[in-house]
Amino acid sequence: MPIPFLLDETAYRMGYQRWLKIDYGISPHALWCGRTGSGKTAGAKLLIGRTVLLAPPQLQPVEVIAIDPKADTDFNFLDGLPHFYRGEAAPSGLDYVFDTFRRRQNGEDTSRNLIIAFVDEFASLVNLIEDKKLKEAAQRKLSLLLMLSRSFGVSIQTATQQPSAQTLGNSGNREQYGQVILLGDSGSETQQMLFDADSREAMKAFGSIGGRGVGWCSINGGIAQPVRVPKIQDFNKLHAAIRRGVENQNMRGAFYVER
Numbered sequence: 001m002p003i004p005f006l007l008d009e010t011a012y013r014m015g016y017q018r019w020l021k022i023d024y025g026i027s028p029h030a031l032w033c034g035r036t037g038s039g040k041t042a043g044a045k046l047l048i049g050r051t052v053l054l055a056p057p058q059l060q061p062v063e064v065i066a067i068d069p070k071a072d073t074d075f076n077f078l079d080g081l082p083h084f085y086r087g088e089a090a091p092s093g094l095d096y097v098f099d100t101f102r103r104r105q106n107g108e109d110t111s112r113n114l115i116i117a118f119v120d121e122f123a124s125l126v127n128l129i130e131d132k133k134l135k136e137a138a139q140r141k142l143s144l145l146l147m148l149s150r151s152f153g154v155s156i157q158t159a160t161q162q163p164s165a166q167t168l169g170n171s172g173n174r175e176q177y178g179q180v181i182l183l184g185d186s187g188s189e190t191q192q193m194l195f196d197a198d199s200r201e202a203m204k205a206f207g208s209i210g211g212r213g214v215g216w217c218s219i220n221g222g223i224a225q226p227v228r229v230p231k232i233q234d235f236n237k238l239h240a241a242i243r244r245g246v247e248n249q250n251m252r253g254a255f256y257v258e259r
């Protein structure tokens with residue numbers, strides 16, 4: 001069952017709701033982009049929380065690995081959980097995600113419930129790694145995860161201000177994201193990084209997209225559509241859902257530590 005996570009902005013302006021949905025069986029990875037204050041972190045949190053609550057039985061329990069290199073207040077509600085990687089611990093969080101994927105790939109773990117690995121501001125994670133070879137190794141791990149993890153029930157969800165090759169690794173990495181979301185008004189350079197010529201023409205024709213939480217989304221390489229992040233009515237409920245997902249991953253992590 002696809003998970004609804006964004007509202008069609010054209011329909012919204014006409015007074016009714018039409019949802020855009022993510023199908024984790026077809027294209028599980030999501031890239032959120034936008035300047036500071038554009039609403040990308042709120043949108044990413046909403047997608048994670050809705051997935052934990054609404055995913056079908058075959059994807060349950062949804063497990064979440066949360067990585068916050070910025071170490072700001074957006075994820076304070078996860079403090080103290082073992083698989084919440086904050087600040088300087090962020091690179092080790094990416095290593096854990098990769099090892100979790102490898103255990104499924106090599107058959108050590110045969111389960112296929114959904115695992116969401118979320119990185120809030122991937123550029124900050126890369127910048128925490130001073131050694132050039134280790135930085136390139138982190139980008140290669142991201143590349144392999146994007147290319148190979150779908151069949152093993154792993155979703156990579158990334159938020160970044162800088163969707164450049166210098167941040168994400170080779171430009172082909174961007175093409176592995178089934179959902180590419182750009183929130184807020186942005187420059188032509190960023191639009192060119194993320195969307196094809198047909199999408200950019202549609203964006204130009206639409207004009208200024210508006211403020212926080214409104215932007216563009218391309219699904220599976222299709223023409224970008226104007227979208228809106230739904231208003232979050234209850235942050236406590238949302239945060240509790242995300243926390244539940246991280247606690248689910250903690251149970252798996254404890255199992256492997258004990259082994």
